[in-house]
Amino acid sequence: MPSKFPVNESHLNEELTRLRVEFEALRIANAALEQQLSIDAKQADSMLRVLEIRSNELKEANLHQLNQSNFIRRVMDSTGAMMIVLGPDGHIRQVNRRCAQELTGTDSIPDNRVLDDWLHPDERQALVAQAIGLPWPVFSPLFEVVRRSGSYAAEHRLGSRDGSYRHYWFEASLQHNPQGKEEGAVICASDITRLKQQQERLSRSEKRLKEAQKIARLGHWEMDLTCDKLTWSEEVCIIFELDSASIPRNYADFLELVYPADRAAVDRAFTSALSTHGSYDIEHRLLAAGGQIKWIHERCVIYYDDAGRALRLVGTIQDITEQRLAEEQLRLAASVFDNSLNGILITDANTRIVKVNRMFSEVMGYSSDEVLGQKPSLLKSEHHDKQFYRSLWAALERDGKWQGEIWDRRKNGELIPLWQNISSVRDAIGRVTHYISVFYDLTQQKQSAKHIYHLAYYDALTELPNRQLFNERCEHALERANRDYHPLAVLFLDLDRFKHVNDSLGHPAGDELLRMVAHAIKSSLRQDDTVARLGGDEFIILLENTGSRSDVEQVARKIIAYLSRPFIVQGHKLEIGTSIGISCYPEDGKDTMSLIKHADLAMYRAKEKGRGNFQFYETYLTTRAKERLFLESELRDALERQEFHLHYQPQFALSGGELIGAEALLRWNHHEHGLIAPDKFIPIAEESGLIVAIGEWVLSAACSQAKAWLDAGYAFKQVAVNLSGAQIERSDILATVGNVLATTGLPPQHLELEITETYIMRQAKQNVRIMEELRALGVSLAIDDFGTGQSSLSYLKRLPVDKLKIDRSFVMDIPQDSNDMAITRAILALGHSLKLTVLAEGVETAEQAAFLNELKCDEVQGYYYSRPLDAESFRKLLAKQKFDADLFD
Numbered sequence: 001m002p003s004k005f006p007v008n009e010s011h012l013n014e015e016l017t018r019l020r021v022e023f024e025a026l027r028i029a030n031a032a033l034e035q036q037l038s039i040d041a042k043q044a045d046s047m048l049r050v051l052e053i054r055s056n057e058l059k060e061a062n063l064h065q066l067n068q069s070n071f072i073r074r075v076m077d078s079t080g081a082m083m084i085v086l087g088p089d090g091h092i093r094q095v096n097r098r099c100a101q102e103l104t105g106t107d108s109i110p111d112n113r114v115l116d117d118w119l120h121p122d123e124r125q126a127l128v129a130q131a132i133g134l135p136w137p138v139f140s141p142l143f144e145v146v147r148r149s150g151s152y153a154a155e156h157r158l159g160s161r162d163g164s165y166r167h168y169w170f171e172a173s174l175q176h177n178p179q180g181k182e183e184g185a186v187i188c189a190s191d192i193t194r195l196k197q198q199q200e201r202l203s204r205s206e207k208r209l210k211e212a213q214k215i216a217r218l219g220h221w222e223m224d225l226t227c228d229k230l231t232w233s234e235e236v237c238i239i240f241e242l243d244s245a246s247i248p249r250n251y252a253d254f255l256e257l258v259y260p261a262d263r264a265a266v267d268r269a270f271t272s273a274l275s276t277h278g279s280y281d282i283e284h285r286l287l288a289a290g291g292q293i294k295w296i297h298e299r300c301v302i303y304y305d306d307a308g309r310a311l312r313l314v315g316t317i318q319d320i321t322e323q324r325l326a327e328e329q330l331r332l333a334a335s336v337f338d339n340s341l342n343g344i345l346i347t348d349a350n351t352r353i354v355k356v357n358r359m360f361s362e363v364m365g366y367s368s369d370e371v372l373g374q375k376p377s378l379l380k381s382e383h384h385d386k387q388f389y390r391s392l393w394a395a396l397e398r399d400g401k402w403q404g405e406i407w408d409r410r411k412n413g414e415l416i417p418l419w420q421n422i423s424s425v426r427d428a429i430g431r432v433t434h435y436i437s438v439f440y441d442l443t444q445q446k447q448s449a450k451h452i453y454h455l456a457y458y459d460a461l462t463e464l465p466n467r468q469l470f471n472e473r474c475e476h477a478l479e480r481a482n483r484d485y486h487p488l489a490v491l492f493l494d495l496d497r498f499k500h501v502n503d504s505l506g507h508p509a510g511d512e513l514l515r516m517v518a519h520a521i522k523s524s525l526r527q528d529d530t531v532a533r534l535g536g537d538e539f540i541i542l543l544e545n546t547g548s549r550s551d552v553e554q555v556a557r558k559i560i561a562y563l564s565r566p567f568i569v570q571g572h573k574l575e576i577g578t579s580i581g582i583s584c585y586p587e588d589g590k591d592t593m594s595l596i597k598h599a600d601l602a603m604y605r606a607k608e609k610g611r612g613n614f615q616f617y618e619t620y621l622t623t624r625a626k627e628r629l630f631l632e633s634e635l636r637d638a639l640e641r642q643e644f645h646l647h648y649q650p651q652f653a654l655s656g657g658e659l660i661g662a663e664a665l666l667r668w669n670h671h672e673h674g675l676i677a678p679d680k681f682i683p684i685a686e687e688s689g690l691i692v693a694i695g696e697w698v699l700s701a702a703c704s705q706a707k708a709w710l711d712a713g714y715a716f717k718q719v720a721v722n723l724s725g726a727q728i729e730r731s732d733i734l735a736t737v738g739n740v741l742a743t744t745g746l747p748p749q750h751l752e753l754e755i756t757e758t759y760i761m762r763q764a765k766q767n768v769r770i771m772e773e774l775r776a777l778g779v780s781l782a783i784d785d786f787g788t789g790q791s792s793l794s795y796l797k798r799l800p801v802d803k804l805k806i807d808r809s810f811v812m813d814i815p816q817d818s819n820d821m822a823i824t825r826a827i828l829a830l831g832h833s834l835k836l837t838v839l840a841e842g843v844e845t846a847e848q849a850a851f852l853n854e855l856k857c858d859e860v861q862g863y864y865y866s867r868p869l870d871a872e873s874f875r876k877l878l879a880k881q882k883f884d885a886d887l888f889d
């Protein structure tokens, strides 16, 4: 075959040679190979045999491993815990059935899952936080933790298939192969959910116990007697106010904390319980660290060994301070309730009585048993109408309280006024639970008020209304009179001669007389009329619905007649009488004050008219009263203004006509109104008491003048000075006369003192004594106005007087009035029989002088002989006197 390429023989040879060589080499090699193959075949056979052996071994090993693996799986499945095998990257490689069931509800776990997927988010998050920043990929932070620690034990929650989390106790260990390379980890997770729940329950109940102990302030303690060691719960520390370091650790230290006064009792309880194999229960005080004394309740039980030896004591301590205080408060409240001076009644919401106190029973007369369960209406009286109780309940419902006066009825039927304070008690949600009524008896108060009212409105002596009540009644009467156009009258009474009774028989007799008079006035009036006592011997009467003035006049006459009858007081027959002033509404006044004032003025006028008279008010009486007021106020300054002077009315011996002396008569020359008559101002001076100073001035002026005349050589027997009754009563007349005589130097025998018969007889006994003392000074005494004063003859003969002055009223109607002549005659006879000088005053005519002369009257004075003269005129008269001065010494 032609070659495409030029053939080269050498080259072919060379090639052939090379091929031969190669072939030879190949042949040799093949032979070697065949040899080798034969060797190898042999070897292979032996190897195959080995392999077969090995394979059998492996099979056996595999079987063994499978058995082992099955065994392990069975073991794993048989455990109650979850077994999880993690691969080297943390993925779950294998789990036991329990685990698969728990986590997925199947028998397997899907591939590539990590256990962290079931961890509670909080825990997962915490593990993630630990794994952050690791330089290799982290599939399972949980596995990383296991890796880090090698072995790991912790509590974790894993989500179950039902969505709940269960608690597991993880115990994990990192796995290495024999070469030391990490192969993963095995986790055994035991379900501790129930344990956990029990723990939680336990801790909850421990907590609750703790709280309960705290609330109950209850602590517990234990004492190991074998080593005298005390242990306390936390609450005990709180009770003792000690920190746990300083809490007593043995019995002796504990006793130190017990209040000293209670230590013996505590120790007794302790030792007695030990000796009797008992327990003890005691309340005692302790000294808390803060210094406070606390009350505690201690209970203890003792445990013994089989031989009966006490081993330990277990006890509780409860702080009962508040309870004690509350008990104390309760005891106090109960004591207050029981001992309250107020009655207390408590009802339930249905107003059934649930409790009453002692005072209730005392006041109302019902025992507690008698009223419990009853309604308070048991006590009801008919004093109040339904409306009263309706408004009481309305107030209770509206304000929760009511207070006021209620008249109830006692068990014995008596009505009783009570001041009640009723309040409702509500519970936390506002429902009324009780009503409490606190009351006190107003009887006493009402009686006191009545008594006070009586004192304030009634006259204690006569039981008649007083001025205050009269005023009020008059006010009301005026309102009625004004409304109904009725007239009314006010009668002002002043008893005549009452002072005389008082002065002569004493105040008890005066009081009795006033009571009789009060009764007499009342019985002479209608029931509706008001009679009041204003004080002293003054009474006032209110006549309502009076008809004409004559009707009032009739009443006045009736009263005068009643009071003119004699009253027998302490065996004395007393004749007094009354003077009545009358004012009428509306003509004499439209208000109480005016009516009383005007009746008073009218009464004065009635008295002036003569006793046993009545007088209707007239306007001039007011003018007169004003005038009196004016005079009184002017009188007060008259002495200072030296407006007084004396006139002297000469007195003569009737038989020879000799000038024997003069009566000093006071004259008031007012700087504006000129001469004011003594009749006008002396009574005012007497009433106001100014008579004392004025009388002293008169005495002093008269004595000075008399002494001056004597010193000037004029002869006269005496100067007579009038002493007013008021002056004697209101001053020390004895001292006054003595002083005046001493200071003026007038020999007493030249002074004669004139005292009116009326005054002397008013208090005869006492006045006799004063007159005796005056006479002892050396002065002579004359009874002035004799015949007007109803002298008692028995007294008259005992009177230390020298002269009787026949009152002008008897002389003035001589010779026209035969009665006066008879009286004059009688006085002269009486005077002479008593060996007294008799002077007739007010002699104005020759007939009178002749009549007196005929009757051997000793001395005279009167206009017939001379009017009162001023001092100078009298001196001139003296100068004409031809008497021998010795005649009068």
Ligand SMILES: Nc1nc2c(ncn2[C@@H]2O[C@H](COP(=O)(O)O[C@H]3[C@@H](O)[C@H](n4cnc5c(=O)[nH]c(N)nc54)O[C@@H]3COP(=O)(O)O)[C@@H](O)[C@H]2O)c(=O)[nH]1
Residues within 6 Å of the ligand: 649, 663, 664, 665, 666, 667, 677, 678, 679, 682, 695, 698, 722, 723, 724, 784, 785, 808, 841, 842, 843, 844, 861, 862, 863, 864, 868
């Ligand atoms: N306690 C004092 N009383 C005094 C004093 N001075 C006077 N009085 C008393 O005042 C009353 C009035 O006195 P008076 O106006 O002075 O009148 C006296 C005589 O003037 C008056 N008199 C005398 N003679 C007559 C007469 O013939 N006719 C007449 N109509 N009047 C006459 O009598 C008054 C004296 O009376 P008496 O005292 O009763 O002797 C009068 O009661 C005075 O007592 C004084 O200082 N203190």
